[in-house]
Amino acid sequence: MATEIAKFLRKIRIDSDESLGDMAEKINLSAAYLSAIENNKRTAPEDMKENLYKAYSLSEEQKLEFARLVAESRKKVEIGLSGIQEELFPEYVDTAVMFAHDLSQMNRKQLAEIKDCLQRIKSEAGPM
Template identity: 30%
Template sequence: MTTPFGEAVRKLRVRKGVSQKQMAAALNVSPAYLSALEHGKRGLPTFDLLQRIAGYFNIIWDEAEELFLLARSSDPRVVIDTSGLPPEYTAFANRLAGQIRSLDATVLAELTALLEKGKKADGKAS
């Protein structure tokens, strides 16, 4: 298992031609932590670490911003706050949590498309 952020970090590391051990030493983190981060077994890294990663790869601002966005959307332990919403929202969130592992790629793509469509309809398109 990996996350979009973990995959992006791994690709940057491979492109630079460095091992996890080398990168971890340069960032002052343990190789085990870096491995867990790349494999989606750690939550959102700190902003400080994100800045160190961007600096380590000497990436331009746009690419760094994309990396930061990937990090924010890659926390494997998601919390959905439905307090104050109608009960059907809470029921939906819990049902999704219970079935997420069994969704196939087609259903995931359909749900993603619906969310993007709703985002654009709300005028929040990026």
């Protein structure tokens, strides 16, 4: 049975009329490694997301979906802290650590409230 990542990548390949080898070359992986990712034998390397985004014209929704699939396959989400203003760095780190630690303690209602808040912030900020 195909993984969700496999389905996602296969759709991109079909839409681009490419083989697994073509995609692997475009995103700087071997065909064997890409196949192993699709067959849930390897996890996607962190740079795979950026390489995929650069190689293909993905919508923001597709990027978010792929990031979600990678996070699910790795059982973790990484929070990038590059580009943060030096004087605000401690607050960003504290918030990220607190959020990551407390996420497992939240119920559905609390998660929905946080998700709504983050979506409002994103829509107010506009495209990134």
